[in-house]
Amino acid sequence: MAREAERLTEHFLAERQRGAVPALGATEFAVRTAMQRVGSVLLEQMLNSDHGGHRGQRVACGDGHQAEFIDYRLKQLQTILGMVRLERAYYHCAQCPAERRGSIPKDHDLDVVGTSLSPGLRRLMARVGAQEAFAAAHQDLAELAKPETGNGRLANGAGQRIDRFRISGFPFPGFHFFSARPEELTHS
Numbered sequence: 620m621a622r623e624a625e626r627l628t629e630h631f632l633a634e635r636q637r638g639a640v641p642a643l644g645a646t647e648f649a650v651r652t653a654m655q656r657v658g659s660v661l662l663e664q665m666l667n668s669d670h671g672g673h674r675g676q677r678v679a680c681g682d683g684h685q686a687e688f689i690d691y692r693l694k695q696l697q698t699i700l701g702m703v704r705l706e707r708a709y710y711h712c713a714q715c716p717a718e719r720r721g722s723i724p725k726d727h728d729l730d731v732v733g734t735s736l737s738p739g740l741r742r743l744m745a746r747v748g749a750q751e752a753f754a755a756a757h758q759d760l761a762e763l764a765k766p767e768t769g770n771g772r773l774a775n776g777a778g779q780r781i782d783r784f785r786i787s788g789f790p791f792p793g794f795h796f797f798s799a800r801p802e803e804l805t806h807s
Contacts, residue, residue, distance in 0.1 A: 623653040659701035666696075666705055672725030673708040686710035686722050694726075698737040705731075 627649060634641040671691045680686040687710060694705040707725040726732045734741070747756045 623657055627653055655700050659698065659703055662698060662700055663703040663705075666703060666729070669725070671706040671708040672723075672728065674724060678710055678722070678724065680710070680712035680715055680719075680722060682712070682715055682719070684712050684714040686712035686715075692723065694731070694735065696731060696735055696737055697740055699739045699743060705729075 627646075630649075631641050631646060673688065673691075676688050677685040678688075689709050689711050692707050692709045694707060696703050696705045705725070707723045710722045710724070712720050712722065723732075730738045736744070744756075744760060747760050750756070751759070
């Protein structure tokens, strides 16, 4: 963090020494970007301070069996602070049906089962997406949070569904967000 602050300060002072007036807007965005990088490093360290969520050699699988610890699995998680690597303990239950044999309790704890988007980023996407058409929302989200959306398949799909719903004539003020997941929007 100190290095980021030092780098920004040196750049700012170098601009002043050259007689240039540093642009406040550009400086604000540079500071925010640097702090997001620092925040993502801090968040990653905090999330991984639990030894991957390891709960012992065996855990209850949910169907009354014992799932056995196999190894650690990495997951790239996009957050409002940036991309973080998440280390997670993986358990396997040989007695469960194939589609439920693998279990990663930490994904459940963090509400990231089946997604690589953090709850905070999903919430931000839902709020922005509910207010405007997807193309504009995508631009606003990029400006607000600078997420690394990769190919954006989930965001594109959710945005297109919201746009289709808006075009169908349903008013958005009647929406209630029981979940921050765009695919779980309900209309009352």
